Amino acid sequence: MSLPLIxxxxxxLLAVAGAVMVILxxxxxxxxxxxxxxxxxxxxxxxxLGAEFIAAVQIIVYAGAIMVLFVFVIMLxxxxxxxxxxxxxxxxxxxxxxxxxxxEAAHWMFHSSVGAGVANxxxxxxxxxxxxxxxxxxxxxxxxxxxxxxxxxxAILGALVLARKEE
Amino acid sequence: xxxxxxHPVLVVSIVKIAVLLFVVMTALAYLTWLExxxxxxxxxxxxxxxxxxxxxxxxxxxxxxFLFKEDVTPPVSDRLVYTLAPFLALSxxxxxxxxxxxxxxxxxxxxxxxxxxxxxxxxxxxxxAVTSMGVYGVALAGWSSNSKYxxxxxxxxxxxxxxxxxxxxxSVVGVLLLAxxxxxNGIIEGQSGYYLHFIPRWHIVPQIVGFLCxxxxxxxxxxxxxxxxxxxETELVxxxxxxxxxxxxxxxxxxxxxxxxxxxxxxxxxxLGGWLSPFPDSWTWQLFIPGAGLxxxxxxxxxxxxxxxxxxxxxxxxxxxxxxxxxxxxxLAPAIASxxxxxxxxxxxxxxxxxxxxxxxxxxxxILFFYIWMRGTLPRFRYDQLMSFGWKLLLPxxxxxxxxxxxxxxxxxxxxxx
Numbered sequence: 001m002s003l004p005l006i007x008x009x010x011x012x013l014l015a016v017a018g019a020v021m022v023i024l025x026x027x028x029x030x031x032x033x034x035x036x037x038x039x040x041x042x043x044x045x046x047x048x049l050g051a052e053f054i055a056a057v058q059i060i061v062y063a064g065a066i067m068v069l070f071v072f073v074i075m076l077x078x079x080x081x082x083x084x085x086x087x088x089x090x091x092x093x094x095x096x097x098x099x100x101x102x103x104e105a106a107h108w109m110f111h112s113s114v115g116a117g118v119a120n121x122x123x124x125x126x127x128x129x130x131x132x133x134x135x136x137x138x139x140x141x142x143x144x145x146x147x148x149x150x151x152x153x154x155a156i157l158g159a160l161v162l163a164r165k166e167e
Numbered sequence: 168x169x170x171x172x173x174h175p176v177l178v179v180s181i182v183k184i185a186v187l188l189f190v191v192m193t194a195l196a197y198l199t200w201l202e203x204x205x206x207x208x209x210x211x212x213x214x215x216x217x218x219x220x221x222x223x224x225x226x227x228x229x230x231x232x233f234l235f236k237e238d239v240t241p242p243v244s245d246r247l248v249y250t251l252a253p254f255l256a257l258s259x260x261x262x263x264x265x266x267x268x269x270x271x272x273x274x275x276x277x278x279x280x281x282x283x284x285x286x287x288x289x290x291x292x293x294x295x296a297v298t299s300m301g302v303y304g305v306a307l308a309g310w311s312s313n314s315k316y317x318x319x320x321x322x323x324x325x326x327x328x329x330x331x332x333x334x335x336x337x338s339v340v341g342v343l344l345l346a347x348x349x350x351x352n353g354i355i356e357g358q359s360g361y362y363l364h365f366i367p368r369w370h371i372v373p374q375i376v377g378f379l380c381x382x383x384x385x386x387x388x389x390x391x392x393x394x395x396x397x398x399x400e401t402e403l404v405x406x407x408x409x410x411x412x413x414x415x416x417x418x419x420x421x422x423x424x425x426x427x428x429x430x431x432x433x434x435x436x437x438x439l440g441g442w443l444s445p446f447p448d449s450w451t452w453q454l455f456i457p458g459a460g461l462x463x464x465x466x467x468x469x470x471x472x473x474x475x476x477x478x479x480x481x482x483x484x485x486x487x488x489x490x491x492x493x494x495x496x497x498x499l500a501p502a503i504a505s506x507x508x509x510x511x512x513x514x515x516x517x518x519x520x521x522x523x524x525x526x527x528x529x530x531x532x533x534i535l536f537f538y539i540w541m542r543g544t545l546p547r548f549r550y551d552q553l554m555s556f557g558w559k560l561l562l563p564x565x566x567x568x569x570x571x572x573x574x575x576x577x578x579x580x581x582x583x584x585x
Contacts (some may be wrong), residue, residue: 004310014427027245029248029307029311032306033248052288052289052293053289053292056289056295057296058454059299060292060299061294063296064299064300064332065329068325068329071303071325072306075309075310076305076322092230130288130292164267
């Protein structure tokens with residue numbers, strides 16, 4: 001086994017274990033921490049793919065900002081232990097969807113040219129520099145980028161309207 | 168030897184990490200000494216005086232005390248998270264320092280740059296990634312203690328660190344626009360050159376507003392007075408670390424000081440030209456500054472040893488004197504050697520290394536002194552003042568700075584290169 005493969009397996013398993021912990025932990029803070037673990041493990045996987053910038057941004061945005069807000073809200077509300085419910089009927093729908101997604105991913109991995117190339121090593125993993133990324137983002141895909149910003153701005157305004165006290 | 172020549176990256180990295188860890192840990196300890204001394208003198212007191220000459224062994228005594236105190240874990244606490252929090256705080260704070268280049272990359276050991284542990288081309292983004300995780304240490308410590316004052320401290324700190332991180336990041340973007348790179352070495356080298364042949368072309372000159380915003384936000388990020396609400400002792404006993412004792416408390420303490428050093432390093436790199444000397448290269452007498460400074464310190468200590476010190480303190484201070492004089496000899500010898508025309512090439516390299524380290528450390532110490540000075544001068548903010556200051560003043564000012572910088576840069580770009 002090569003070193004990158006060992007690192008990949010370790011962090012992939014860590015990500016899956018973290019994701020399972022998010023569901024199984026009864027303490028909300030433990031769930032949130034497990035989610036942070038998933039985010040960090042994913043960032044390491046991005047690093048393995050040569051996407052340094054995405055890895056760093058993954059940590060800054062998800063682990064450093066969004067999950068801190070989660071932890072903050074859980075602490076603020078001082079939530080107690082989670083109450084367990086019986087198995088929900090909607091879970092079956094989720095099960096079917098998850099299975100379909102898994103099949104699709106497996107199909108893509110083994111039958112598309114890129115996936116097969118990555119799997120048997122003939123397709124080199126291209127390191128993507130920050131300069132190239134910014135050129136794509138601010139030239140080729142400027143309109144979608146700006147549209148996303150406006151969407152987020154609208155979401156912020158919506159949150160403000162909801163949070164404002166009635167006069 | 169064969170192993171060393173086969174794995175230069177591994178061997179050099181391990182040596183660098185070991186040395187850096189030792190230096191940073193010592194620096195942390197003596198930063199507490201410096202802080203107590205400076206605060207004491209601001210308040211017309213003596214500060215630590217009895218453990219060692221001028222209290223110089225006080226950090227050692229403090230460390231031993233932390234090690235031997237009873238480690239109390241509250242029975243109602245969340246054991247796992249309670250233990251995890253201090254480790255998280257300290258390890259993240261120390262990881263950030265690994266990214267800092269302390270000297271020019273031209274100085275190498277076995278082909279590896281000597282003065283930086285990990286040189287990656289998105290250094291700044293990665294540093295922000297590591298420091299943005301730092302809030303977990305404080306927040307989780309507050310929550311897992313299962314006690315009301317720590318919880319309030321943890322809540323305050325999460326809110327404060329999220330709020331000020333926005334201004335901190337935006338205040339730095341102006342520098343990034345000027346530098347055009349995220350690589351620390353690139354940012355520093357972009358600041359070489361001089362306005363009017365003697366004013367250094369550091370980013371602090373065009374980015375003075377950004378620098379002030381950065382300093383303010385950095386003080387808030389590191390939970391220092393006047394922004395130390397997470398541990399406001401008059402309101403919250405000791406804030407988030409109320410329930411921590413012994414070495415776990417010491418770890419929070421060290422993490423706070425390590426964070427101070429990190430933000431000072433970052434301010435030095437981004438705004439003050441990193442390891443660059445403030446004087447033009449043609450002024451060769453600047454090679455003598457580090458040695459002369461140490462020599463003056465050594466002579467002062469020698470006079471102090473001879474006149475003011477008595478008993479064991481005299482012996483301890485004689486050691487300090489010898490260290491200073493030895494350092495002066497080490498710094499002066501290559502500077503004098505470089506005067507002769509037939510000096511070997513490595514003399515110039517040694518001089519570059521000494522100059523780089525000297526100016527970097529001097530700038531860091533100046534910012535740290537400013538930090539301590541603030542602590543000795545300003546009273547603490549009230550919580551609502553803290554929030555409105557961060558969101559209603561600091562954020563708009565740093566945003567305005569960003570917009571102004573971009574507009575000016577766009578103007579010069581349209582005018583053509585020049």
